[in-house]
Amino acid sequence: MESTVQIKGMSCGHCVKAVDQALRKLDGIKDVKVTIGEAVITTDGPMNETAVREAIKDEGFEVV
Ligand SMILES: [Cu+2]
16 A cells, blocks of 8 residues: 655755655555655555654654
């Protein structure tokens, strides 16, 4: 399954890398494509939205 989340507060390549690495650590994530302000997340089953939101928040950004 593919889910797209909008992310507030990202501004550069470092932000992209931080979000990418944080999301890849989560269970059930098959692939992640992160750009500034957006992440496209491919999961085995339904995406764990809470885990994604928390992981992004821990990096200092916010899912909108
Ligand atoms: Cu940045």
